[in-house]
Amino acid sequence: MRRLVWGWIGLMGLAAAAAAATVKDVRLETSESEDTVRIVLDAPAQFRVYELDAPPRVVVMVPGAHPKAGLAEAGGGGGVERIAVRDTEQGARVEIRLKRRIKPDVRAEGEELVVRFAHPAEEKAAQPRAVVEDVLARDQDGITELVIAGRGLEKNYNAFRSAGGRRLILDFWNAELRAGKSHYSFPTQNVATVDLG
Incomplete structure (x- = not known):
């Protein structure tokens, strides 16, 4: 019985390894209203999102995935300071470092994970007092x-x-x-x- 269970677990592990996604690219798009980080995969994948402070960061973990060779770090723009991609034992880790804390909107769109950061509404310039x-x-x-x-x-x-x-x-x-x-x-x-x- 023990040998059968271990064999079944081993087969599952091999199947998971064969189906592991690859992070092909990470792109940053900026506009007047939002910053968008696109994590491009070669297949749909599960993901987890963590919001961290000091400094403000959003981490997207893709369990079992691995980044493409040579995909490491990207410069920032808008409210994003930089984007770092790491290969860890748990999977691909995409860390988005922010200039200030902004709530992310993260969605899977086909083979892309799309992380949007809406720009805060500009404060109206204070009117001089009468x-x-x-x-x-x-x-x-x-x-x-x-x-x-x-x-x-x-x-x-x-x-x-x-x-x-x-x-x-x-x-x-x-x-x-x-x-x-x-x-x-x-x-x-x-x-x-x-x-x-």
Whole structure:
């Protein structure tokens, strides 16, 4: 019985060795939206994926496979620093070293293992804050003109009337107050005071 079991295991090992895949090539493709590493095999194969830190890396193990002779290391591009291919006792090891940690999307597509790294969405450039620098009021031809001096005030604001229409509130979103004072008094027909805060 023991001899039969060992013989069966031995036959399975020989069959697995005969069917072992070869890593023929590893290619890196970069675009504005993603980096793609294509692991080209000569036959479909099982694989395992490991995400490692310090430095950030993604390792694709292809059990029982072996890299083609001379296939060793490739330069990087985009978010990929370099790609190294090793022949180990467990199989072919493809190590993708990254400039920063990015979650991979790994899929088998026929005889290729495709590892995609989507580029993170670019952060929008911070908009400069609106600034209130001074307040002026003057009468002209029976109309009181109120001037709020500053920068970027026209972009985001709300206007409200209260106290039966006798008070006007201007709300400048996220504005910075750089005026020399917070209370202004004016001897004009329609504007008596302005408070900033």
